[in-house]
């Protein structure tokens with residue numbers, strides 16, 4: 001029978017999953033999603049189901065990530081990897097406009113926007129929360145970022161509820177997952193057992209409903225809805241990490257001189273990896289790239305990081321010279337002043353900054369340590 | 384009306400392998416546009432026709448390893464309005480600065496049949512240890528893009544855009560999977576300055592540190608991290624004793640690794 005998609009969850013057998021790719025294409029989407037490359041699960045263009053990380057999973061710890069084989073043929077049996085969907089909305093490098101000399105004057109040619117409509121296949125609950133955060137940053141205020149919002153308006157958000165938690169996940173603490181609440185166009189749950197390998201589909205928006213309408217789905221049995229709930233509950237109970245968020249804003253305001261900052265600064269390499277892998281870090285720099293003849297100049301924007309000495313420069317001198325001040329700036333912004341600026345935490349609990357820090361610095365452990373009052377009574381001035 | 388005089392460029396060689404000068408020649412596509420705006424007045428690797436100085440822009444390759452070179456670099460400086468060093472040799476002394484950690488006399492006797500013909504200084508040093516330098520381009524060899532940026536900044540009379548960030552940021556922008564975290568491969572990326580475009584990690588190799596120390600390297604933490612990855616003290620010493628062995632932060636790294644007991 002041909003399902004309309006509307007009116008409750010639908011069921012699609014694993015063998016029919018290629019038809020989902022076709023339906024997405026028929027709706028005009030280019031599909032990007034998880035695939036195995038260079039020993040990790042990355043987000044890239046997908047041609048078909050075979051590009052998915054079938055039967056792969058990952059083992060994550062602070063500073064360590066390894067791919068492993070699963071005992072089954074799950075399509076989405078992994079946790080989040082080193083890259084984020086951010087790169088499809090806020091690319092690592094982007095030309096903003098080109099200025100050309102025009103006699104005594106000059107002209108400015110804006111960069112044409114790429115009309116590609118991406119279906120982001122496999123978004124996790126925390127990543128939907130991350131999208132909400134970057135929406136607030138790039139288009140929530142009086143100034144809207146044109147490139148971001150143009151790309152943002154064209155995506156389809158295909159979420160997959162997590163069937164397992166990674167070793168550094170803590171979405172439960174941040175209230176962002178693992179169950180998908182809102183922000184998705186389509187929500188999938190992969191059911192591996194009992195019974196045949198299958199997917200539970202739920203359309204949450206008109207765009208999601210249109211895709212679903214192209215698929216031959218069946219009304220999902222009530223038991224499958226229950227199974228989906230159990231999968232999410234099991235994931236929720238196996239979080240790799242926890243972060244006590246109660247009062248964390250005040251904590252960060254009041255502990256600027258805590259000796260723990262010295263301790264973490266001794267370990268931090270100022271390498272920027274944490275900020276590069278974070279789905280919500282949005283810092284960038286802009287540079288002018290002139291051609292050698294001096295006839296044209298291009299304005300480029302590229303990812304930058306608060307851990308870079310150069311990023312803290314104000315009229316030629318770095319204002320956060322110590323590694324301590326840069327790490328503290330990052331963490332106090334992410335978990336504290338972000339609330340004042342954007343009305344939400346900057347952290348969605350994905351654990352990437354923990355896994356991809358070469359020296360395994362773990363913000364959940366840093367916060368826990370800051371909660372312990374310092375033993376020494378000497379009061380240091382903030383640096 | 385007489386044509387505006389194009390600024391004069393000179394390229395100089397000291398102790399080096401010529402690789403950075405080759406990077407200048409490798410600008411093929413850009414050389415024509417460049418020659419329109421700048422007079423290549425003295426570049427012996429490219430042409431034996433030499434226009435006498437003074438020069439507006441001097442690119443200096445190589446390190447100072449002889450008393451004669453120490454004198455010659457002063458002459459170069461005297462004839463140059465802007466002096467830019469190109470590459471690891473000119474910036475930190477290069478691979479030949481390994482002599483700074485050893486007894487040159489011993490090397491001379493071991494390597495040469497007639498050591499009495501060899502006149503050399505006890506150390507190999509970067510150009511800035513001898514004369515004021517206006518700008519240093521890192522790398523072994525330098526990056527074409529950074530060279531063009533330096534020249535176009537000179538022509539445009541603006542500050543060049545040469546970030547002293549770590550290699551990690553280039554890796555992530557390029558979309559490389561981290562070789563340290565995902566494969567356990569030791570990599571100097573976190574302490575090394577960007578500029579190469581993260582070439583080695585793109586081919587699953589750790590960074591070799593060609594661009595020298597980044598703007599704020601944390602050497603003690605990196606040494607502990609390298610030990611956690613299973614590197615022994617002699618191995619750590621070796622990774623820091625390459626093209627930038629004499630750069631201050633890398634020198635500290637190899638010396639503190641050397642000071643450690645072998646077994647831990």
Ligand code: SF4
Pocket residue numbers: 274277278279280281334346347348349350351352353354
């Ligand atoms: S701060 Fe860390 S855990 Fe939080 S969203 Fe960013 S990468 Fe994920």
Ligand code: SF4
Pocket residue numbers: 267268269270271272273274275307356357358359360361
């Ligand atoms: S916290 Fe870790 S990943 Fe972030 S800059 Fe420091 S060492 Fe690099």
